[in-house]
Amino acid sequence: MNAPLSSSRRGFLRAAGAGALVIGMGPGGVLAAQNAGKPAEEFAPNVFIRIGRDGVVTLISKQPEIGQGIKTSLPMVIAEELEIDWKDVRVVQGDLNPAYGSQGAGGSTSTPTNYNDFHRLGATARTVLVQAAAQAWGVPASECRALHGAVHHAASGRKLGYGALVPSASQLALPDAAQVQLKDPATYTLLGTRVGGVDNAAIVSGKPLFGIDVQLPGMLYAVYAKCPVFGGKPVSANLAAIKAMPGVKDAFIVEGTGNLNGLRPGVAIVATSTWAAFKARRALEVTWDEGAGAGHSWAGFAAQAEAAAGKPGTTVLRQDGDVRAALAGAAKTVEASYRYPFISHASMEPQNCTALFKPADGTLELWAPTQNPGAGQALISATFGIPKEKIVLHIIRSGGGFGRRLSSDFIVEAAAIAQRVKAPVKLTWTREDDLQHDHFRAGGFHHLRGGVDAQGKLVAWHNHFVTFANRIERDGKSILQPGSGGSLSGDEFPGRWLANCLLEQTALECRIPMGPWRAPGSNVFSWVFHSFIDELAHAGGRDPIEFRLELLGEKDIVPGTGERGQPYSVVRMRNVLKEVAEKSGWGKKQFARGQGAGVAFHFSHRGYVAEVAEVTVSKSGELRVDRVVVVTDIGAQIVNLSGAENQVQGSVIDGLSTLLHPELNIEGGRVVQSNFHEYKLLRMPETPPRIDIHFLKTDYPVTGLGEPVLPPLAPAVCNAIFAATGKRVRELPLSKTDLSWS
Secondary structure (H helix, E strand, O other): OOOEOOOOOOOOOOEOOOOOOOOEEOHHHOEEOOOOOOOOOEEEEEOOEEEEOOOOEEEEEOOOOOOOOHHHHHHHHHHHHHOOOHHHEEEEEOOOOHHHOOOOOOOOOHHHHHHHHHHHHHHHHHHHHHHHHHHHHOOOHHHEEEEOOEEEEOOOOEEEEHHHHHHHHOOOOOOOHHHOOOOOHHHOOOOOOOOOOOOHHHHHOOOOOEHHHOOOOOOEEEEEEEOOOOOOEEEEEOHHHHHOOOOEEEEEEEOOOOOOOOOOOEEEEEEOOHHHHHHHHHHOOEEEEOOHHHHOOHHHHHHHHHHHHOOOOOEEEEEEOOHHHHHHOOOEEEEEEEEEOEEOOOOOOOOEEEEEEEOOOOEEEEEEOOOOHHHHHHHHHHHHOOOHHHEEEEEOEOOOOOOHHHOOHHHHHHHHHHOOOOOOEEEEOOHHHHHHOOOEEOOEEEEEEEEEOOOOOEEEEEEEEEEEEEEEEEOOEEEEEEOOOOOOOOOOOOOOOOOOEEEEEEEEEOOOOEOOOOOOOHHHHHHHHHHHHHHHHHHOOOOHHHHHHHHHOOOOEEOOOOOOOOOEEHHHHHHHHHHHHHHHOOOOOOOOOOEEEEEEEEEEOOEEEEEEEEEEEOOOOOEEEEEEEEEEEOOOOOOOHHHHHHHHHHHHHHHHHHHHOOOEOEEOOEEOOOOOOOOOOOOHHHOOOEEEEEEOOOOOOOOOOOOOOOOOHHHHHHHHHHHHHOOOOOEOOHHHOOOOOO
């Protein structure tokens, strides 16, 4: 592929190259054209598409692939408009390049950010190929049609394959992409079908594909030991003894920057193999300055949260009406406290990065399984003063991400080590590193009060949220900044829906690194809010779905409030809630004692989702989730049905796993759990035997699916447990609650 010379932050640039036509994306997503003027062996109308003389189409996938299927689905959008058979498509992972525009993978944004533009990329290329064929035949382009990698002229029966059109197409000026004719969705033949992942064959056959598989000539291997107490640093280490061990090439202390989310201080060991490095790591003896964080513990945080519960929050996020008076006048009130722990991302591939520093020209080359390559490049540039243009970053497939690889600490560690080593060096974290030095999902405590009137209608809601934060400098002031997923919006449901609503927040300083975890915030807020809403529905003697529909109301849109407020499509949520009631047979089944159904919904990352869970709880308290019914509205088009189903099933299983098992305990400022024998995840026998998936096709923009299905799972299951046993689950993981009944 011809490399672009330069670009704006938001756009694609024209690439220079013999005979290449390049479409660049300008401000507002409008395509611009440049005719390079010479015939080419390839028709390259933009930085994403190359068509060879053999008719094979190579498409560049610019987003990081972390298992969400984007490396397959976004190229499918181009292929649909290009009218090329999928068997003739080759997909290549693009490196970090400003010509591609945004290249992050997080927040379920990859599809909505690129969907419309990628249609135009494919349609523009198709239009040029049709024009080239029409000119060759001396007929109007309107009489020609592209189909199956060729242009057809029905009147004469003539056909020219795309490969044969490469030289002539490369000479044509590109049309205004804003004016090209897009396909009618009713004529799609690829989008909406089941297409296997482009890397599936390599994955199942064990071919090198992931960051941990990277091999380079003369490569060395590294490990990096950090203080087990967050915020600590090394004072001294037995470096001489480590350097004398077989296979060890070097060992040294890295001072770091002190930033919990950047280059943390530690001890690096470089060896001739991963095994030699790991073995030396076990022999490493370090004297640590543990710092102020050594006094922190989960028990201490819980005590602080309990003390805060009886006081006003330090920040008022929303205050409508008079909650105190509404509660006093309510026919029934409910008070409950919900809590959840810190947890890890626990991706199957531990963090790793391969780096090569070239002192001759000051360039740094990286091979990183990252979700956020631009942020990694920026962090390295800021930390070491290396200009961004001298940092080459190859995006390697990740063995799971879930938000963990949005952080770049492992990348900047590899860069620090590489600058001391005259060879390529691969940094590999141990599983213990990955678990104990994650950027964790923040724990939290919610103290709730709610009231319903004599008709069972919700009239008051008060939530005091105690969250975790770290101190940062902003505008010359030291402030506490809640961790990712630890900031409660004043617009969170049911804010905006009630005349009497008070949302407060109190932050506890923790010195623990925190970062996005799949469906940040929503993954726990949904459990808290929709479990408590269920409590209020039952207190009012109401059917849980009827209660929720009444709460949603009759408006089509509820506008956002505040600077970051988002409009909420009530009509879409009503529709998925009604549909899940129908598809699950809500209210039509007779459950025996110990069996029950629960419902929940949530708006997360542009997706509207409702779920019903059916469970069986034995008298001894053993839980089995029998069925989960999912109805989701993510817009007008499912791109890859196989990938979409995979994301829904994966979200249900991931959500159930997180509900049942994982927790991290903090003692002495460090994580107690060390590996999977202490940090349990869902096992195959625990997965639901049935996950029923229903997509509502609606006339709204296409959105992503990696996150919105996860949040409603936990409250749906917990509400079903209540229906089966009469017991409420108010603490995660579920293993902390005795579900036995008689």
